[in-house]
Amino acid sequence: MIFTARHKTGALDLEAVEMALRAALQQAGAAGLSQLLRQESPAEPYLPCSCGGQARYKGMRTKPLLTVLGRAEMQRAYYWCSRCQQGQFSADTALDVENTELSPGVRRMLTLVGSECSSFERGREQMKLLAGLEVTTKAVERTTESIGADIAQREQDTIQQALQRELPIAVGQAIPVMYVQMDGTGVPMVSKELEGRKGKGSNGRAHTREVKLGCVFTQTTVDAEGWPVRDEDSTTYTGAIETAEEFSRRLYTEAQQRGWDRAQKKVVMGDGAEWIWNRTQEIFPGATEIVDLYHARQHLWDLSSKLHPSDVAAKRRWVMSHQHFLDDGKIELLVNRLRALGTQRQELAEEIEIEASYFERNAARMRYPNFRKQGLFDEACWTTHAWRLLPTFCLEGRTCRRGVQGGGLVPHLLDSVTAGCDRT
Numbered sequence: 001m002i003f004t005a006r007h008k009t010g011a012l013d014l015e016a017v018e019m020a021l022r023a024a025l026q027q028a029g030a031a032g033l034s035q036l037l038r039q040e041s042p043a044e045p046y047l048p049c050s051c052g053g054q055a056r057y058k059g060m061r062t063k064p065l066l067t068v069l070g071r072a073e074m075q076r077a078y079y080w081c082s083r084c085q086q087g088q089f090s091a092d093t094a095l096d097v098e099n100t101e102l103s104p105g106v107r108r109m110l111t112l113v114g115s116e117c118s119s120f121e122r123g124r125e126q127m128k129l130l131a132g133l134e135v136t137t138k139a140v141e142r143t144t145e146s147i148g149a150d151i152a153q154r155e156q157d158t159i160q161q162a163l164q165r166e167l168p169i170a171v172g173q174a175i176p177v178m179y180v181q182m183d184g185t186g187v188p189m190v191s192k193e194l195e196g197r198k199g200k201g202s203n204g205r206a207h208t209r210e211v212k213l214g215c216v217f218t219q220t221t222v223d224a225e226g227w228p229v230r231d232e233d234s235t236t237y238t239g240a241i242e243t244a245e246e247f248s249r250r251l252y253t254e255a256q257q258r259g260w261d262r263a264q265k266k267v268v269m270g271d272g273a274e275w276i277w278n279r280t281q282e283i284f285p286g287a288t289e290i291v292d293l294y295h296a297r298q299h300l301w302d303l304s305s306k307l308h309p310s311d312v313a314a315k316r317r318w319v320m321s322h323q324h325f326l327d328d329g330k331i332e333l334l335v336n337r338l339r340a341l342g343t344q345r346q347e348l349a350e351e352i353e354i355e356a357s358y359f360e361r362n363a364a365r366m367r368y369p370n371f372r373k374q375g376l377f378d379e380a381c382w383t384t385h386a387w388r389l390l391p392t393f394c395l396e397g398r399t400c401r402r403g404v405q406g407g408g409l410v411p412h413l414l415d416s417v418t419a420g421c422d423r424t
Contacts, residue, residue, distance in 0.1 A: 022132055029069035037065070037074035039091055046079075047090060053083030061089070065097060066133065068105040107143050110135065114144025159253045175218050177228075178263035180255050180284060181292075181380040182214040182247070182270055213239040214251035216258045222375040230377075248279035255284075269380040271295035272362045291365040292380035296326055303355045306348060307341075329370065331363040 042057060049055045061078045064071060076091035092098040102110070109131060113123035123140040127133045186208030199206035217235040219228050238254045240247060252260075260266065266287040270276035272295060280289060300319050308314040325334035338356040343349050359366070368378045 019132075026070045026132055030067065030072045033067055033069055034072040034074070037072060037076075037095075039074075039076045042077045047088070049079075049081040049084060049086070049088070051081060051084035051086070053081050055079035055081040055086075055088055058087075063089075063092075063097075064101055065103055066101060066106050066135070067103040068109070068131065068133070070133065102139070102143065106133065106135075107147065109133075110140050110143040111147040114140045115148075120144070155250070155253075159249050172259060172262060175259055175263040176221075177219040177265045177267060177376065178255070178258065178260060179217050179219065179267045179269060179377065180214065180251060180260075180287070181216075181268075182212065182251055182276055183380070184210045184212040184273070187211050209241050211239055211241050212244070212247040213237065214247070214254065216251075216255050218258075218263075219375075219377070226372070226375065228375050228377045244275040244279055248283045252283045260284075265374075265376075267376060269377070271380070272299075272358060272365070277362075277365075288371075288376070289365045290371055290376070290378060291362045293327070293366075293368060293378045294380065296359075296362075296366060297323060299355055299358060300326065303338075303351065306351055326359075326366065327368060329367040331359050331366050335360045335363075 039060070041060060045057050046054045047057075056079060058078045058080045060075050062073055062075050065074050066072075074091070074095075074097075076089050078087060078089060080087045089098070096104045100107070109127060110123070113126045114120055117123040117126055120141040121137045123144075124135055124137045127135050127140070187210075188207060189209045193209060194206045197206040197209075198204055199208075215235055215237045218231045220231050222228050236254060236258065238250055240250060242250070266284065267290060268276075268280045268284050268287045269290045269292050270280070272291045277289060280287065297319075300322055301315075304315040304318045307318060322334060322337060325331070325337065335356050338352055338359070341352050343352070371378050
């Protein structure tokens with residue numbers, strides 16, 4: 001047909017030729033694979049059963065299987081155990097297709113498109129376009145969430161090993177400085193994941209769930225001007241939608257695997273949220289605690305917006321007249337200046353006190369000149385960069401169609417979001 005069309009028109013539709021040849025090759029490959037998957041009648045009339053009994057051979061059974069080559073069919077021996085009244089297909093177990101009609105290769109593809117595409121429907125379309133395979137949207141969803149649950153379980157097993165000090169000891173040279181950074185932000189979620197949750201809006205309805213993100217990286221030296229230099233390609237990320245206690249254990253496990261116990265100096269950075277420091281003192285005792293300067297400055301900008309809501313120039317002047325106290329680590333002077341602000345508005349007075357208390361509570365974590373003298377970072381630039389990208393990433397729809405189930409895929413989502421962070 002292709003050559004007939006070319007003979008008539010004199011033109012060649014290369015894309016049509018590519019797709020037709022791919023379909024033909026897949027069809028031939030699937031036929032060959034089906035022959036390979038046709039098991040001969042077994043010589044063994046019995047197989048041991050997990051219940052302790054003996055399963056008896058009951059004949060051959062066929063099963064459709066979607067493979068990367070297309071639809072194939074496998075034929076395998078079926079055994080039945082009269083003791084536990086359960087059947088088994090030993091070939092299914094050996095080929096990793098037990099209780100599924102999707103091959104391992106197809107499941108890997110479905111998981112990839114399910115975690116990377118804007119929706120499960122989009123993932124279905126990508127399977128058709130890129131692999132020439134027809135699958136349902138539900139198949140993409142179920143496979144993605146199933147693999148995500150498996151990943152999450154393995155992560156929890158590793159976390160429990162770390163907490164019980166059962167992880168293999170991370171041997172190697174001493175690490176001059178190791179940093180742990182953590183933060184949290186809200187991301188849009190499907191409605192079923194928001195049921196019963198209170199939001200911050202006027203109607204009290206939640207629209208987001210908090211995703212917590214952490215990273216671990218190392219530092220060996222400073223540059224010619226004394227600024228710290230992060231070791232190249234040393235940043236690793238972890239994240240999940242879970243409680244502060246659960247997440248801190250996850251981050252602790254990541255740090256342990258990176259060699260936390262070999263670090264000569266240990267630093268934890270965060271935005272000043274109480275949950276961060278409460279968990280730090282339990283999970284990372286003795287670490288140097290630093291409030292990220294970027295977030296600390298943001299508190300001044302937020303307050304200036306409330307003091308001068310309509311005057312951009314006044315807002316900037318006010319921040320500049322107070323920020324030097326923060327940058328110089330003179331937190332007590334900053335707190336006094338804030339509390340000296342006069343206002344007749346009760347609501348504004350309460351906002352001022354909230355910010356003053358924030359700086360007062362974190363004063364010891366804001367001695368930035370001391371941190372700089374030690375050659376330490378004072379800004380959590382890698383989690384900050386990731387968070388700048390993540391809300392946009394989510395609002396574009398890349399998590400809006402996801403639920404919390406299969407949350408083990410969150411680190412893979414973070415890999416996509418933070419892929420360029422080490423080069424920023």
